[in-house]
Amino acid sequence: MTTEPPVLLALDLAGTLAFAVNGALTALRVARLDIVGVVTLGMITALGGGIIRDVLLGTLPPATFSDWRYLAVAAGGGLVAFLFGRRLDRLTSLITVMDAAGLSLFAVTGAVKALDLGLGPAQAVILGAITGVGGGTLRDVLVRRIPSVLSSGLYAIPALVGATAAVVVAELGIYNAATAVGAAALCFGIRMLGVRLDLDAPMPPAAPNPGSDDD
Amino acid sequence: MTTEPPVLLALDLAGTLAFAVNGALTALRVARLDIVGVVTLGMITALGGGIIRDVLLGTLPPATFSDWRYLAVAAGGGLVAFLFGRRLDRLTSLITVMDAAGLSLFAVTGAVKALDLGLGPAQAVILGAITGVGGGTLRDVLVRRIPSVLSSGLYAIPALVGATAAVVVAELGIYNAATAVGAAALCFGIRMLGVRLDLDAPMPPAAPNPGSDDD
Amino acid sequence: MTTEPPVLLALDLAGTLAFAVNGALTALRVARLDIVGVVTLGMITALGGGIIRDVLLGTLPPATFSDWRYLAVAAGGGLVAFLFGRRLDRLTSLITVMDAAGLSLFAVTGAVKALDLGLGPAQAVILGAITGVGGGTLRDVLVRRIPSVLSSGLYAIPALVGATAAVVVAELGIYNAATAVGAAALCFGIRMLGVRLDLDAPMPPAAPNPGSDDD
Numbered sequence A, B, C: 001m002t003t004e005p006p007v008l009l010a011l012d013l014a015g016t017l018a019f020a021v022n023g024a025l026t027a028l029r030v031a032r033l034d035i036v037g038v039v040t041l042g043m044i045t046a047l048g049g050g051i052i053r054d055v056l057l058g059t060l061p062p063a064t065f066s067d068w069r070y071l072a073v074a075a076g077g078g079l080v081a082f083l084f085g086r087r088l089d090r091l092t093s094l095i096t097v098m099d100a101a102g103l104s105l106f107a108v109t110g111a112v113k114a115l116d117l118g119l120g121p122a123q124a125v126i127l128g129a130i131t132g133v134g135g136g137t138l139r140d141v142l143v144r145r146i147p148s149v150l151s152s153g154l155y156a157i158p159a160l161v162g163a164t165a166a167v168v169v170a171e172l173g174i175y176n177a178a179t180a181v182g183a184a185a186l187c188f189g190i191r192m193l194g195v196r197l198d199l200d201a202p203m204p205p206a207a208p209n210p211g212s213d214d215d
Helices: A005-031 A035-057 A068-085 A091-116 A121-142 A152-173 A177-200 B004-032 B034-055 B068-085 B092-115 B121-142 B153-172 B177-200 C006-032 C035-057 C070-086 C092-118 C123-141 C154-169 C175-199
Strands: none
Touching: A005 A035, A005 A091, A005 A121, A005 C092, A035 A068, A035 A091, A035 A121, A035 B034, A035 B153, A035 C035, A068 B121, A091 A121, A091 C070, A121 A152, A121 A177, A121 B121, A121 C070, A121 C123, A152 A177, A152 B177, A152 C006, A152 C035, A177 B121, A177 B153, B004 B034, B004 B068, B004 B121, B004 B177, B034 B068, B034 B092, B034 B121, B034 C035, B034 C070, B034 C154, B068 C123, B092 B121, B092 B153, B121 B153, B121 C123, B153 C175, C006 C070, C006 C092, C006 C123, C006 C175, C035 C070, C035 C092, C092 C123, C092 C154, C092 C175, C123 C154, C154 C175
């Protein structure tokens, strides 16, 4: 075992919360859904990456179903976002930051869980990146946008970098709360840098996807 | 074991048939597909929820692949809908009723199968709801509509209620054909009530989804 | 065992390459993605069918994660397509041919792998067809097109025929490189014939899907 399970769990729950808020705010902004739709999209965004990870690893049922904390955090995050999201002025910024946080945390936890289960380093990096981008990709498909992982160059790259950093510290035997957060921060930094640079790119950051035809 | 397998099988096949007809009629109505596309969408709608359930439970290959009856019922339902669907006047009503029937039956069977495999009650409820909404969500994604589970408040709720009712009767040890059908009927009733109430809501029931851009 | 593993592997890698090129060229043509998006869509198209197959068969982690060659071929194919795709005049033809090649090869390898794992002949045919159409369906969903498997009558049919041919030769005990390629060629021929005949159908072959709203 290369991980301290409490670290993995804490980061996983933090990523779940970030994606739940992100998915719910996206639902409020893009698709004008009611409370059930908003919370549902928050939960799918929050739990999707981990479910895809666990399906691919064959650790079934997914952690979501054997540990109620994931469901509670995902539902709670979605509900809070529903209640307070409409009043937020800077909704777009918050959506972007929460997405980057979920991406970063899940890239790290996905990679480390894959290593724990005996996959090789390269496979663990790929699986970490899939865990990071999975929930947001489901979210985008469900609200009919071209997924960020395809439309934004600096989305898959930071996930791969964060997962690689996590694998490196785990292989060096120095994986702990600090290095795990460090790996996630690396991913987060690159992602947010990419968002900033996009300010000058043809697609404005407020609408990075050409999707949502009926807006 | 909390279930009588024949009951589970019969309800599962009834849900498969309802969703096969629903998916095929949706294909006829929304996407103007040919016979292969119509039957394929019927089969995906019919089998999708159960496949997602079995993947999440880790009971692989899914029941669909080890039991030919699911494939036969799904293909047969899709074919019948293709042959007779074009002549139906009240296609929209039938699509809605069949969708509600599939939702209800799969919410019950998904929850009970999860209990049988040792999951806790809360997890079984969630898994039942996922089984209920899974096929229709795949259908909507494939024909590029915002899924009902997001756009319609009273879609996930009745699935959760039906799954909860199934779990309650199973835990009370009174799960049988009558109580299982009762749990499904509860879900069906709430869903159809929701459809009726939507008559006065901004989105007309004939087009509950803002999707299908090329209609 | 009904297969020679080297044959299965070679055909699987050839299908992976064909779909990687197809997915990447589709990304160039339909969605105007950057290099990361192009390679990512190529990899999803290339690896998606096999991942769905392995998830349904319960052989997890999928071959993609235990064998680096799939990842390397998928990434390499996507990269080559990105580098040279913009200069190609007959991009549409190449996209169609590569898609038919991937469809054919995966229909055969999926069916044979299912047989190897003990599934019945009918189940193996279905699973082969799912393997064949899976990657392209993910591709179409991600770039928001109605999937070929729904919109084109002669897409699922050749996959079913190719998978059936593979199962027949495997059951007859004459499955080898020559008969496997023959089964794939049968699928490929029917698919390309279908594309040709579509020339006179209402939808032009250059845009077989009504999708991609923002073209």
